[in-house]
Amino acid sequence: MSTFHFPESIRSRPVYGRLEARPGKAHLMIADAQGAEAILGLALQVPELMAKTHVIFIPKGTDFGPKLQALSPAQYYEGPSYAAALSRIQRVLSDAAMGLQIYLTGTEGLMGQAQNAAMQAGYDYTAIQTEHRGSLARRMQCVHCKGITEDVILDPFECSHCGLNLFVRDHYSRRIAAFQGVCIDAEDPGNVPPSQEIYS
């Protein structure tokens, strides 16, 4: 299984659930990597859902693509990265009508960014379903230079933009779709604890 039980944290930290089929006129599922397993699971429970579902999948090196396609969704798109898929996601959202159900699954970075795209289309974030699957890597914003570093798995880590040593916080921004990274050695430059994998 590609699931992980996140420990309790501050209120700012997003919490994820389990995808469930909800009544709707149309369904949009966006997933990356192991998120595909959540969609496969849902389709097994409610096979008729897929005929009204648009699946957008970013494999990130996994081979779930053919299995998802075999579910015969109403529409299927596979993109090499979230950035590559974004224009399609925005187009699907702008054309959508109320009654659309949105399901996001996979890494936190994928879910956060897709949630942000849906919010910008005017869809309330509380109505979007999410299920975490796969990597615990995070999308981090350096609070100092504002640069984004994708797929951060080590804490502390070096900002890919300004090079500061950043502490991985649970403090999250829905607007930026990123966790906040704060300089860990500001008061005592060079005094940086050894990096560990997040949640290790």
Next chain:
Amino acid sequence: MSAPAPNSTAPKIMGAEKIKVIVSNIVPLNDLVTRFEFKRTDGTIFPTFSGGAHTMIEMQDGDLKRMNPYSLMSDPAERDTYAISVRRDDHGRGGSLFLHQKVQVGDTMTLSYPVNLFSLDLRARKHLFIAGGIGITPFMAQIKQLNAANGKWELHYSCRSPELGSYVDELTSKHPHSANVYYDDQKQFIDLHTLLDGQPIGTHLYVCGPKGMIDWVRKTAAAAGWPKAHVHHEEFLAPKPGKPFAVRLAKSGLAVEVGAHESLLEAIERLGVEPPYLCRGGACGQCETDVLESDGTFIHRDHWLEDYEHASGTKIMPCVSRFEGKTLVLDR
């Protein structure tokens, strides 16, 4: 903040702050509905409010002090006047009858600061309004607010008949493409399924009207996959008359008999005990009160407490709910 009551150690929060007003105009709109307009007695301007806000009107009707919430329906940008429209309810407890029959131009009255429990979600791409009868009032203010901000809206307004269609002429002449009116007596009904189908993403739905209409709209929207966060409703319950009953207040050591035509909250206030409140209509949750002891049947009418709380017999909303039985002791 209002000044604390004499001898009290902590300032009490009881409803919103008050404004003294003079009734500046009374405009009968039809057989049932009359508009009341107010100006401040001190000649200054009113606080701003957002569309959907209500004010609490104090009415001294003989020995009885009533406080009823009414939606502000004037233009939120118009700071020198507040206006409400009141539907006469011949079978209610008498608040609307008092306004219709006893209040005259030039009378001084007391209003509360506006409180909004039915505000627009300004993240919405489009606002879809469903009104039934006097439920049009909050939308009157919201429409003016949205027009000033270039907001996108559409109204579907159901009334009994053209004669009872309050503000229909104003709405349809100013907004012929956005205001849609349906008359029951001409067998015109809102085709809700079709209306909800195809609304652009980011649409928020608002309903104000009789309970049956609110339930119908919420249920239909949920079945069509509309998220709860996109569906807003306002339903103030007027407290209903009932059999008189006795209540004891444990903290204050007082006891009172709740009259047939007064609410439990009003009876408690008559003793000088002041529970917090905002809506006095079973919606806001402010006056929630713990029940310490009871022997009898609760008549819960609010839509604040959960069903299990109603069943537990440990909580009551004194603004709209009543009691029938021998003993009732509250933590007040």
